[in-house]
Amino acid sequence: MAEGLIITGVLSKEELSRLPGMPSEERLKEGAVVVIECAEEIPCNPCESACRQGAIMIGENINAIPALTGDLCTACGLCIAACPGQAIFIVDMTYSDTEAVVQLPYEFLPLPxxxxxxxxxxxxxxxxxxxxxxxxxxxxxxxxxxxVWVAVPKELAMEVRAIRL
Ligand code: SF4
Ligand code: SF4
Known part of the structure; x- marks a missing residue:
């Protein structure tokens, strides 16, 4: 079955794995870290400006796709709120033996x-x-x-990207 951004409007797993904004498996095992699911070359860079740690790099070409230096990310969450595309999340695979925590933007009311x-x-x-x-x-x-920080089954931590009340 064909899948991917152009066909379905949703990034496939393969496309996600190639993004420079994705943390490494090793970094994910160390604790909470940002996941940048931004794949379109658009003139946008508030994520880079929001990060005081210098963990997100776009550079002089504002159309470039954001790149993450996972070791610099302190999981402060500022870039999640700064991203107009709601393309940034934080994943903590170390929350418990069975659950991970996904931090995601939620702009609806009421808040849970x-x-x-x-x-x-x-x-x-x-x-x-x-x-x-x-x-x-x-x-x-x-x-x-x-x-919103939501605890989910660990095996779904890289799947869950929104919530509904
Ligand atoms: S969560 Fe904080 S430290 Fe990590 S990339 Fe975003 S702004 Fe930078
Ligand atoms: S702010 Fe969001 S949409 Fe804009 S470049 Fe960064 S991740 Fe992409």
């Missing part, structure tokens, strides 16, 4: 509360599991883009 059970959607918008909200972060520095 801590402990709420939510539906977890993949990149195609399909419900793939339920998840548990462990935190909702919405400081002024996030400029009205709240970030």
């Amino acid at each position: 509360g801590r402990g709420a059970t939510v539906k977890c959607l993949n990149r195609q918008g399909e419900v793939v599991s339920s998840g548990r909200v462990v935190k909702v972060v919405n400081p002024k520095s996030y400029d009205r883009t709240p970030v």
Whole structure:
């Protein structure tokens, strides 16, 4: 079956694996780290400006796809809120033996509360599991883009990219 950004509008696993914004398997095993699922060469760079650690590089060509230096990422979350394309997430594979935490932008109201059970959607918008909200972060520095932390089955950490109440 044909898949991929041009055919379906959704990045295939192979396309994702080639992106310079994806952390390495080794970095994912070390703890929370950003995942940048941005593949279109568009004039955009607020993610680079938001990162005080210098972990995101676009450079002089503003159309370049953002590249991640995973070792510099402290998982502060600022780039999630700064991205107008909602293409940035944080994944923590070390949350527990069975669960990972995915941090994702959520701009709908009402916001879910801590402990709420939510539906977890993949990149195609399909419900793939339920998840548990462990935190909702919405400081002024996030400029009205709240970030929801949701615990999901570990094997779905690189699939879940949205929630629904
Ligand atoms: S989470 Fe923070 S440290 Fe990591 S890339 Fe984003 S802005 Fe930089
Ligand atoms: S801010 Fe978002 S859409 Fe813009 S380049 Fe960065 S990751 Fe891509």
